[in-house]
Amino acid sequence: xxxxxxxxxxxxxxxxxxxxxxxxxxxxxxxxxxxxxxxxxxxxxxxxxxxxxxxxxxxxxxxxxxxxxxxxxxxxxxxxxxxxxxxxxxxxxxxxxxxxxxxxxxxxxxxxxxxxxxxxxxxxxxxxxxxxxxxxxxxxxxxxxxxxxxxxxxxxxxxxxxxxxxxxxxxxxxxxxxxxxxxxxxxxxxxxxxxxxxxxxxxxxxxxxxxxxxxxxxxxxxxxxxxxxxxxxxxxxxxxxxxxxxxxxxxxxxxxxxxxxxxxxxxxxxxxxxxxxxxxxxxxxxxxxxxxxxxxxxx
Amino acid sequence: xxxxxxxxxxxxxxxxxxxxxxxxxxxxxxxxxxxxxxxxxxxxxxxxxxxxxxxxxxxxxxxxxxxxxxxxxxxxxxxxxxxxxxxxxxxxxxxxxxxxxxxxx
Numbered sequence: 001x002x003x004x005x006x007x008x009x010x011x012x013x014x015x016x017x018x019x020x021x022x023x024x025x026x027x028x029x030x031x032x033x034x035x036x037x038x039x040x041x042x043x044x045x046x047x048x049x050x051x052x053x054x055x056x057x058x059x060x061x062x063x064x065x066x067x068x069x070x071x072x073x074x075x076x077x078x079x080x081x082x083x084x085x086x087x088x089x090x091x092x093x094x095x096x097x098x099x100x101x102x103x104x105x106x107x108x109x110x111x112x113x114x115x116x117x118x119x120x121x122x123x124x125x126x127x128x129x130x131x132x133x134x135x136x137x138x139x140x141x142x143x144x145x146x147x148x149x150x151x152x153x154x155x156x157x158x159x160x161x162x163x164x165x166x167x168x169x170x171x172x173x174x175x176x177x178x179x180x181x182x183x184x185x186x187x188x189x190x191x192x193x194x195x196x197x198x199x200x201x202x203x204x205x206x207x208x209x210x211x212x213x214x215x216x217x218x219x220x221x222x223x224x225x226x227x228x229x230x231x232x233x234x235x236x237x238x239x240x241x242x243x244x245x246x247x248x249x250x251x252x253x254x255x256x257x258x259x260x261x262x263x264x265x266x267x268x269x270x271x272x273x274x275x276x277x278x279x280x281x282x283x284x285x286x287x288x289x290x291x292x293x294x295x296x297x298x299x
Numbered sequence: 300x301x302x303x304x305x306x307x308x309x310x311x312x313x314x315x316x317x318x319x320x321x322x323x324x325x326x327x328x329x330x331x332x333x334x335x336x337x338x339x340x341x342x343x344x345x346x347x348x349x350x351x352x353x354x355x356x357x358x359x360x361x362x363x364x365x366x367x368x369x370x371x372x373x374x375x376x377x378x379x380x381x382x383x384x385x386x387x388x389x390x391x392x393x394x395x396x397x398x399x400x401x402x403x404x
Contacts, residue, residue, distance in 0.1 A: 002378040005365070035380035050403060075388055078396050085403035110388040136384040144387035171385045198369060201379055232369070233376055 001199060002034050010034065017045055024049060025059070032069055039076035046070035047082065064093060071103055075110040083107055098124060102133060109141055117141060132162055139171070148175060166195045173205070182213045200233025207242055216253050219246050227267065237278060243271040248297040307356025310349045317345040 002010075013027040024045045031038050046066055049055045056063055067086045074083035087107060090100045105120035118141065124134050135158045142151035155172045162168065173188035189206035196202060207225035210218045226242035247268040272294050279290045320342050328335055366373055 001376045002380065003373065004375045004377055005373040007377055035383050037381035037383065037386065047403060072383075072386075076386065076392070078388070078393050082403055089403070106388075112389065133384055140385045140387050143385070144389050167382055167384060170379070171382055199379070200376060235375075 002036070006030075006034060010036065014038075014041065017041070025055075028066065028069065032065075037076070039073040042069060042073035043077050043079065043082065046073065050086075064090060068099070068103065072106065075106060078110070080107065080110055083110065098128065098131070102131075102137070105134075106137065109137070109144070114141065114145060130161075132158075132165065135162075136168065139168075143175070148179060151175060164195065166192055169195070170202075173209075177209065182209050185209050186213070198232060200229045200236065200239075203229040203232065204236060204239055204242075207239070211242060211246060211249075214249075216250065219250050219253070222246050223250070223264070223267075230271075235274070235278065237275070240271045240275045240278075244268060244275070244294065244297055251298065303356050303359030306352050307360055310352030310356055313345050313352065314349040317342050317349065320345070 010027075010030055013023050013030060016023050017027045018041075028042060028046055028049075031042060047070060049059070050063075050066065050070060059066060067090050071083045071086035071090070074080070074086065084107060087100065087103050090097075090103065094100055101120070101124055105117050105124065108117035108120060118138075121134050121138055121141075124131060128134075135154070139151050139154045139158065142148075142154055152172070152175060155168060155175070159165070159168055159172065169188050169191045173185045173192065176182070176185035176188060186206070186209050189202060189209060192199075192202045193206060203225045207222040207229065210222035210225065223243055223246035226239040226246065229236050229239040230243075247264065250264075275290060275294070276287065279287045321338060324339055324342070325335070368374060
C-alpha cells in the first residue's frame with residue numbers, strides 16, 4: 001500500500017533524481033519496496049548505476065537484485081537488448097537459477113514469442129509446481145494475448161491452490177469488472193475485504209461494483225461500504241460522492257413508501273457538507289458545479 | 300530541536316553535579332568514619348530531575364514522531380501497489396520506445 005507520506009517521499013526523491021541531485025539508490029529501493037511501476041525511471045537510473053563500476057560494487061549483494069529490477073523495467077520499456085544484457089550477467093553469476101530462468105521466459109514474453117515462453121514456463125513448473133510467480137506469469141500471458149477467458153480459467157485454478165494470495169484476487173476482480181461480470185467481481189472483492197479489512201480502497205471498489213449492480217439491497221450495502229471507506233481511511237471524495245449517489249438512488253427506488261430512518265438522512269447531509277467544505281478548500285471555482293449536482297440529486 | 304537539546308544539556312549538568320556531590324559525600328564519610336547507609340536526599344532528588352530531563356531530551360531532540368494512526372492524514376492509503384506479478388509487456392508504451400542509447404556496458 002502506498003500511503004500519503006510514502007507518496008510524498010517518492011515524489012521528492014524522483015524530483016531530486018531527475019535533477020541529478022543524487023539519491024538514485026534510495027529511489028530505486030523505494031520503488032521496489034512500494035512495488036511502483038516506474039519502469040522508464042528505473043531503467044534510466046538503474047543503468048546509470050550498473051554502468052558505473054564503482055557505484056555498482058558499492059552495493060554489495062544488492063547489485064544482483066538491481067540487475068533483476070532493471071531487466072524487468074527494460075522489458076516493460078521494450079528495450080529488450082538492455083534486458084538481455086542484464087539477464088546474461090545474472091546467468092553468468094547464477095548458472096541454473098530458476099529465478100533467472102523466469103526472467104528469460106519473461107524476455108521471450110516481451111518479444112512476443114508466446115509459444116516459446118509457454119514452453120519455458122511449463123518446464124519451470126515441472127521442476128517446481130508451486131512456483132507462484134510462474135503461475136501468475138501464465139495468467140498475465142493469457143491476458144497479454146487478449147485471451148481473457150483463459151486468463152480467468154488460469155486464475156481460478158491458481159486461486160484454488162493459493163487462496164490467500166490477495167493480489168491474485170484483486171487481479172481477478174479487475175478482469176471481471178473489465179468484462180462487466182459484476183456478480184463475480186463482487187465475490188472477489190468480498191474475499192479481498194476479508195483478507196485485508198483495513199485497506200479502504202478495497203471497500204471503495206466493492207461499493208463501486210455494488211452500486212453499478214443496482215437494486216435496493218445492493219445500493220444499501222454499497223452505501224454502508226462507502227461509509228466504511230471514509231471511516232477507515234480518512235477523506236475520500238469518491239466515497240462521499242458515492243454516499244450521495246446511493247442515497248439519491250435509494251430515494252428513487254423507495255418512492256412513495258418513504259420510511260428512511262434518521263441516520264441515513266444525517267449521513268447524506270453530512271457527506272454533502274463534507275464535499276462542499278472540501279471543494280471550497282481545494283477547488284473554489286468548482287463549488288457552483290458541485291452544488292448544482294447535489295441539487296439535481298435532491299440532497 | 301533547540302529547546303529539547305538545551306533541556307538535555309541541563310539534565311546532563313545536573314547529573315554530573317549529582318556525581319560530584321556523591322564523591323564529596325563519600326570523602327566526608329571517610330573523614331568522619333561513619334558507615335555508608337545511602338545517598339543523601341539532595342543527590343536522589345537531583346538524580347530524579349536529571350532522569351526526567353534526559354528522557355525528555357531523548358524524545359524531543361533526535362526528530363519528530365510520525366503518526367501511527369491509520370486514519371491520520373499522512374497514513375492515508377492513497378494507492379494500491381501496481382500488480383507487478385501480472386504485469387504485461389505488450390501495452391501501448393510499445394509504440395513509444397525510449398531512447399535507444401540506454402545500454403548495459
